[in-house]
Amino acid sequence: MPPIRNDWADKLKPEYGKDYYKKLFDFIGREYSSHTIYPPGDDIFNAFHLTPYKDVKVVIIGQDPYHEPGQAHGLSFSVKPGVEIPPSLQNIYKELHDELGCYIPNNGYLEKWARQGVLLLNSVLTVRAHAAASHRGKGWENFTDAVIHEVNKKDAPVVFMLWGSFARSKSAMLDNPRHLILEAPHPSPLSAHRGFFGCGHFKRCNEFLQSKGSSPIDWQIENIT
Numbered sequence: 001m002p003p004i005r006n007d008w009a010d011k012l013k014p015e016y017g018k019d020y021y022k023k024l025f026d027f028i029g030r031e032y033s034s035h036t037i038y039p040p041g042d043d044i045f046n047a048f049h050l051t052p053y054k055d056v057k058v059v060i061i062g063q064d065p066y067h068e069p070g071q072a073h074g075l076s077f078s079v080k081p082g083v084e085i086p087p088s089l090q091n092i093y094k095e096l097h098d099e100l101g102c103y104i105p106n107n108g109y110l111e112k113w114a115r116q117g118v119l120l121l122n123s124v125l126t127v128r129a130h131a132a133a134s135h136r137g138k139g140w141e142n143f144t145d146a147v148i149h150e151v152n153k154k155d156a157p158v159v160f161m162l163w164g165s166f167a168r169s170k171s172a173m174l175d176n177p178r179h180l181i182l183e184a185p186h187p188s189p190l191s192a193h194r195g196f197f198g199c200g201h202f203k204r205c206n207e208f209l210q211s212k213g214s215s216p217i218d219w220q221i222e223n224i225t
Contacts, residue, residue: 001025001028001041001044001045002041002042002044002045004045004048004049005049006048006049006052006053007052007053007054008048008052008053008147011053011150012143012146012147012150014146015142015143015146018142020139020142020143021139021142021143023138023139024138024139024140024142024143027138027139028126028135028138031126031128031135035128035129036128036129037126037127037128037129038065038066038067038068038069038071038072038126038127038128038129039065039072039073039074039126040073043072043073043074044074044125044126045074045125046073046074046075046114047074047075047076047114047119047120047121047122049074050075050111050114050115051114051115051117051118051119051120053150053151053154055117056117056119056151056154056158057116057117057118057156057157057158057159057209057214057217058113058117058118058119058158058159058160058161058205058209058217059118059119059121059148059151059158059159059160059161060076060077060118060119060120060121060161060163061076061121061122061123061148061160061161061162061163061166061167061170062076062077062120062121062122062123062167063122063123063124063133063164063166063167064122064123064124064127064132064133064135064136065122065124065125065126065127066079066086066127067127067128067129067130067131067132067134068129068130069129070082070083071083071086072127074125075110075111075114075120076120076121076122077089077092077108077110077120078108078109078110078111078114078120079107079108079109080109081107081109081224082107083107083108084108085107085108086108087188087189088186088187088188088189088192089108089110089187090104091187091188091189091192091196091197092187093105093221094197095187095196095197095198095199095201095202096202096219096220098197098198099200099201099202099203100202100203100219100220102219102220102221103220103223105220105221105222105223105224106223106224107221107223107224108221109221109224110221112218112221112222113217113219113221116217116218117217118217119147119151121144121147121148122144123140123141123144123145123166124136124138124140124141124144125140125143125144126140145170145173148170148173148174149173152173152174152175152176152179153176154176154178154179155178156178156212156214157178157179157180157208157209157212157214158178158179158180159179159180159182159205159208159209160174160179160180160181160182161182161184161201161205162181162182162183162184163183163184163185163186163187163196164185164186164188164191165186167186168183171183180204180205180208182199182201182204182205184196184199184201202217202219205217206219
């Protein structure tokens with residue numbers, strides 16, 4: 001696994017010496033040497049590389065990376081240009097259109113959000129090809145819970161967008177009154193109509209950030225031609 005070199009490195013350094021992380025490191029090494037694993041090894045920590053700790057303003061929590069070829073690249077819900085937009089992200093775009101008037105782009109590449117301070121964090125950071133949830137329970141959850149704890153400590157206001165029962169379970173870790181916690185059903189086609197559509201999270205997020213003297217997120221993902 002590539003090292004994290006920005007300000008996340010000091011925040012997460014205590015995790016590297018823990019027994020669970022040593023076992024996770026060995027497990028991931030074996031998996032990449034013997035199976036097709038997503039995302040590519042150099043992309044595992046892209047969420048941290050693209051969104052330094054000091055810049056985090058929003059956290060969107062996913063569960064696992066996409067497990068089909070060319071999809072996962074280290075950011076929750078995002079896919080690289082040229083890859084079909086997954087159904088949950090299509091629904092996120094629909095909500096953005098209804099809330100903020102954003103046009104629905106021709107790609108699912110969310111790097112623009114990450115570079116503005118949106119930490120696109122999956123709870124599990126790797127997966128075997130064609131095998132959803134295959135790396136759950138191997139230690140990644142401990143690591144990403146530590147990430148959430150660190151963000152919770154921030155003095156600067158942060159918006160946590162918790163979609164679906166798994167992400168919403170993380171709210172128990174969030175006790176800093178400076179932050180805003182927004183909860184809704186998952187944007188999956190199976191649940192989006194139960195309250196994700198119409199949740200108003202993106203508008204509420206920007207209103208909160210501006211009320212605290214922070215710049216809003218430009219949620220518009222542009223077309224790639």
